[in-house]
Amino acid sequence: MNFAQIILPLNLKGTFTYKVPDELLGNFQIGMRVLVSFRGKKIYTGIVAEIHQNDPETFVPKEIISILDDSPILPKEQIDFWHWISEYYMCNLGEIYRLAFPSSLKLESETYLKLKPNVKVDFENLDVNEMYLIQALEVRQLINVTEIEAFIPKKDIVKTVKSLIDLQYIEIDEKIAEKYKAKEIAYLRVNEEELAGNSLPQILLSLKRSPKQQEMFLAILEKQTENPEKPIRKSEILDEGNFSHSQLKSLVDRNLVQEYFLQKDRLEAYQGEIEEIEKLTHEQLQAKKEIDEAFDEGRNVLLHGVTSSGKTHIYLEKIEEAVESGKNVLFLLPEISLTKQIVQRLEKKYGKELGFYHQKLTDFERVEVWRRIKNNDIKILIGTRIALFLPYQNLGLIVVDEEHDSAYKPREVSPFFNAKDATQMLSKFYAANLILGSATPSVESYYLAKKDKLKYVFLGERFGKVKLPEFELINFKEEQDSKKIIGNFSLKLIDEIKKELERKKQTMILHNRRGYANVIECETCGYVNYCSNCDVVMTYHKYSNEMKCHYCGQKASKPKVCPKCHSENLNERGVGVEQIHEEISRLFPDSEVDRMDVDSMRKKFAYEKLYEKIEEGETDIIVGTQMISKGLDFDNIELVAIPRADSMLYVQDFRAEERAYQLITQVSGRAGRISGEGKVLIQTYNPQHSVFQLIKENNSDKIYKHFLEERKKFLYPPFVKLIMIELKHRKEDKVNRSAQFLGSVLRKYLPEECILGPEKSPIGKLNLMYQYQILLKLPRGKKYSEMKNLVLQSLEEFDEITAYQSIKKMIFVDF
Numbered sequence: 001m002n003f004a005q006i007i008l009p010l011n012l013k014g015t016f017t018y019k020v021p022d023e024l025l026g027n028f029q030i031g032m033r034v035l036v037s038f039r040g041k042k043i044y045t046g047i048v049a050e051i052h053q054n055d056p057e058t059f060v061p062k063e064i065i066s067i068l069d070d071s072p073i074l075p076k077e078q079i080d081f082w083h084w085i086s087e088y089y090m091c092n093l094g095e096i097y098r099l100a101f102p103s104s105l106k107l108e109s110e111t112y113l114k115l116k117p118n119v120k121v122d123f124e125n126l127d128v129n130e131m132y133l134i135q136a137l138e139v140r141q142l143i144n145v146t147e148i149e150a151f152i153p154k155k156d157i158v159k160t161v162k163s164l165i166d167l168q169y170i171e172i173d174e175k176i177a178e179k180y181k182a183k184e185i186a187y188l189r190v191n192e193e194e195l196a197g198n199s200l201p202q203i204l205l206s207l208k209r210s211p212k213q214q215e216m217f218l219a220i221l222e223k224q225t226e227n228p229e230k231p232i233r234k235s236e237i238l239d240e241g242n243f244s245h246s247q248l249k250s251l252v253d254r255n256l257v258q259e260y261f262l263q264k265d266r267l268e269a270y271q272g273e274i275e276e277i278e279k280l281t282h283e284q285l286q287a288k289k290e291i292d293e294a295f296d297e298g299r300n301v302l303l304h305g306v307t308s309s310g311k312t313h314i315y316l317e318k319i320e321e322a323v324e325s326g327k328n329v330l331f332l333l334p335e336i337s338l339t340k341q342i343v344q345r346l347e348k349k350y351g352k353e354l355g356f357y358h359q360k361l362t363d364f365e366r367v368e369v370w371r372r373i374k375n376n377d378i379k380i381l382i383g384t385r386i387a388l389f390l391p392y393q394n395l396g397l398i399v400v401d402e403e404h405d406s407a408y409k410p411r412e413v414s415p416f417f418n419a420k421d422a423t424q425m426l427s428k429f430y431a432a433n434l435i436l437g438s439a440t441p442s443v444e445s446y447y448l449a450k451k452d453k454l455k456y457v458f459l460g461e462r463f464g465k466v467k468l469p470e471f472e473l474i475n476f477k478e479e480q481d482s483k484k485i486i487g488n489f490s491l492k493l494i495d496e497i498k499k500e501l502e503r504k505k506q507t508m509i510l511h512n513r514r515g516y517a518n519v520i521e522c523e524t525c526g527y528v529n530y531c532s533n534c535d536v537v538m539t540y541h542k543y544s545n546e547m548k549c550h551y552c553g554q555k556a557s558k559p560k561v562c563p564k565c566h567s568e569n570l571n572e573r574g575v576g577v578e579q580i581h582e583e584i585s586r587l588f589p590d591s592e593v594d595r596m597d598v599d600s601m602r603k604k605f606a607y608e609k610l611y612e613k614i615e616e617g618e619t620d621i622i623v624g625t626q627m628i629s630k631g632l633d634f635d636n637i638e639l640v641a642i643p644r645a646d647s648m649l650y651v652q653d654f655r656a657e658e659r660a661y662q663l664i665t666q667v668s669g670r671a672g673r674i675s676g677e678g679k680v681l682i683q684t685y686n687p688q689h690s691v692f693q694l695i696k697e698n699n700s701d702k703i704y705k706h707f708l709e710e711r712k713k714f715l716y717p718p719f720v721k722l723i724m725i726e727l728k729h730r731k732e733d734k735v736n737r738s739a740q741f742l743g744s745v746l747r748k749y750l751p752e753e754c755i756l757g758p759e760k761s762p763i764g765k766l767n768l769m770y771q772y773q774i775l776l777k778l779p780r781g782k783k784y785s786e787m788k789n790l791v792l793q794s795l796e797e798f799d800e801i802t803a804y805q806s807i808k809k810m811i812f813v814d815f
């Protein structure tokens with residue numbers, strides 16, 4: 001008899017044993033999807049992880065209902081990778097499965113289906129089951145898979161649903177249906193109707209008094225006549241420097257010229273010619289040579305290239321080499337950004353052989369990418385962390401850009417894993433090469449490189465021998481004492497910004513706190529406004545005039561009087577980016593000041609629009625949170641200012657200094673990319689702080705040495721391994737008791753010095769759940785896996801207590 005171990009999309013440990021009916025044995029392989037029922041009536045799509053002959057002794061396994069694929073949907077390398085993640089990050093295979101697969105590939109009882117809007121169904125070509133389902137959906141808008149069992153035999157359900165999805169008649173109902181759109185670009189055209197109504201000489205006559213407008217109108221008309229198929233980019237007209245925005249605006253107001261927007265991806269065909277990549281500079285060539293050598297020895301690479309050193313050019317060379325040798329490439333980004341230079345270039349060169357995969361795609365789009373990857377139609381995939389799980393074949397190169405970015409290991413969605421670290425294993429399973437790249441590598445990667453576990457390749461010079469920005473520290477205490485400040489800005493800093501404005505240069509101001517004020521406090525009784533779901537004060541957002549909890553998203557109106565003592569004496573405390581924006585706008589009333597943070601960028605295309613505005617020089621000062629530090633490559637920014645730099649350091653987190661260094665260096669990297677005149681002004685109460693001093697010196701070896709010494713002294717990674725266990729429950733005393741119990745079990749097995757806690761988490765309540773945590777500091781090396789097994793054993797003992805089964809457990813490995 002034959003049995004199979006099946007992975008189910010459930011948050012349960014391990015795989016599940018099913019019997020393989022003889023009639024299915026003909027084509028039954030690991031990596032195929034099967035339909036099974038689990039715990040009673042519910043059906044699920046599972047994945048075959050193992051085939052064997054071991055009849056289980058303690059129970060009678062159920063039979064697999066049907067096979068859904070003709071060939072494995074998941075390659076062996078991915079199954080190995082899933083097993084590794086599950087073991088290393090102590091999570092369940094089912095959690096990985098849920099994250100990895102688009103919903104329509106893993107239909108289950110609770111999946112809801114609906115008709116696609118405005119479909120015309122060709123009933124003649126449907127089989128009986130398909131017809132029933134369509135008819136049912138016409139009567140009721142939503143039907144879930146369980147309900148379908150009433151009129152379609154179980155074994156045919158998935159086949160029927162799949163075929164109707166393929167025909168695009170039906171779709172999975174998704175709450176997050178907001179479709180991702182590519183960047184919109186502004187285009188111009190002459191208003192044909194005006195031209196038809198009035199003769200050209202008439203129009204020109206009407207523009208007699210404004211020769212510039214006349215000239216511009218003719219320029220647009222000329223381009224349009226020359227090549228009617230080719231849209232005229234607005235920037236193309238304005239960039240020549242001949243015409244101004246106000247002239248264009250008059251033409252648009254007179255209805256002679258129309259401005260319209262097109263999505264970037266719709267235009268691929270027009271954008272035509274692929275330029276050769278510029279030749280690598282001497283330094284870049286040297287770096288590439290070192291990478292080639294490392295790859296020859298089968299080693300992975302950490303590419304540490306200062307900001308604007310041209311890491312992109314090196315990636316491009318390696319990517320194109322891989323593709324030429326018939327291999328496929330995965331390019332991983334922390335977040336998808338279509339404005340990136342590399343994306344634009346690859347898009348031009350590889351067109352349809354380039355794929356994108358990220359959280360913002362709809363389910364249908366995701367399935368489409370799966371299909372194309374499986375058919376080997378995509379050579380280069382650009383994606384975020386979920387792209388690790390696509391069914392690649394022949395993967396030859398993985399590049400992880402901005403490898404230090406914490407978006408690779410979010411703590412909000414399970415399973416918890418670090419995508420950057422996981423690529424090291426993925427590359428192993430595929431025997432692919434790996435480049436981790438950053439201007440500010442994570443301390444862990446740097447350490448691995450220095451230990452020769454990764455090949456360290458350093459690019460210390462900006463492209464074109466452009467100078468790196470200079471750092472200057474402003475002692476804010478002194479400025480304050482001598483009354484040389486206005487609000488959060490020293491007169492010195494104000495003066496520097498003024499100079500930039502006069503020189504027509506752009507300035508960036510970084511303040512990494514959302515909102516307007518951190519708290520609203522009652523002067524009379526000291527009341528502060530806490531979120532009703534969380535143990536967190538609510539942040540005041542002046543622009544939207546509301547209080548927001550940054551942890552659970554809860555909103556409330558701003559209190560007019562103190563809810564406790566009814567005093568009207570309410571005060572704003574703590575400075576958020578909105579306030580910095582307001583101050584700057586007041587200090588420079590004649591300048592265009594824009595704000596870039598998650599709150600202001602929520603509207604559709606807000607980011608794209610602001611990006612273009614900055615690119616076209618319409619913005620003078622950009623105020624923003626860490627968002628402004630990411631990958632922007634503008635050429636007219638010279639001054640970067642950080643008015644309240646201390647706020648980055650005093651955070652309870654052993655990575656606070658590392659993060660501050662990365663953020664300051666990244667944002668400073670936006671300055672002087674062409675001119676080499678970049679300048680960074682840091683206002684601080686502690687100019688002597690070692691991190692500021694080291695940043696000023698700009699010697700990366702020294703900085704990392706400092707970080708590593710601190711980590712060693714206080715026993716933090718990379719010198720120990722951290723595992724954080726967080727327990728959650730709606731009742732505080734229950735979660736407290738359970739945490740004490742787990743602590744005592746762990747202490748039975750592990751040495752005392754490895755265990756910190758249990759204690760209340762820094763955020764004691766989140767979304768109505770009380771949280772307690774236990775931090776484990778475990779030794780590296782062989783001992784680590786031994787101890788991890790003991791941790792597992794402790795967790796199993798914990799799970800045996802019935803009273804604690806309602807406690808939610810979260811395990812963060814290497815967080």
Ligand SMILES: Nc1ncnc2c1ncn2[C@@H]1O[C@H](COP(=O)(O)OP(=O)(O)OP(=O)(O)O)[C@@H](O)[C@H]1O
Pocket residue numbers: 278279280281284305306307308309310311312313341438439463631632633669
């Ligand atoms: N060999 C080259 N020839 C021509 N231009 C180059 C070359 N290398 C880099 N550049 C240009 O230099 C600029 C900086 O390069 P790039 O954006 O790749 O830097 P980076 O190392 O990724 O920096 P960051 O980490 O700040 O994003 C870009 O505008 C790029 O086009």
Ligand SMILES: [Zn+2]
Pocket residue numbers: 531532533534536549550551552553554767
């Ligand atoms: Zn909250």
